[in-house]
Amino acid sequence: MAYQITCPSCQQEGLDPRFATTTCVHCAKQFNLVAYCPTCHAELERLQACGAVDYFCNSCNSMISKRQAEYKLTPV
Numbered sequence: 552m553a554y555q556i557t558c559p560s561c562q563q564e565g566l567d568p569r570f571a572t573t574t575c576v577h578c579a580k581q582f583n584l585v586a587y588c589p590t591c592h593a594e595l596e597r598l599q600a601c602g603a604v605d606y607f608c609n610s611c612n613s614m615i616s617k618r619q620a621e622y623k624l625t626p627v
């Protein structure tokens with residue numbers, strides 16, 4: 552199953568990090584999703600390869616997997 556982020560509204564894992572705007576599969580709330588580097592906390596660049604999303608930190612010059620990234624979710 553695809554990696555999903557915990558929804559701040561219903562506390563269940565239901566947000567897909569592949570989309571900049573993501574909808575919770577459990578409570579149907581919509582969030583804008585921004586990923587940050589866990590090391591330097593800079594905003595990450597989204598890389599899309601073969602359907603899998605990973606992120607790139609321009610300050611650390613390294614790939615960040617979606618499981619490592621820190622997410623900021625803003626309700627739409």
Ligand SMILES: [Zn+2]
Nearest residue numbers: 558561575578
């Ligand atoms: Zn939810």
Ligand SMILES: [Zn+2]
Nearest residue numbers: 588591608611
């Ligand atoms: Zn970084």
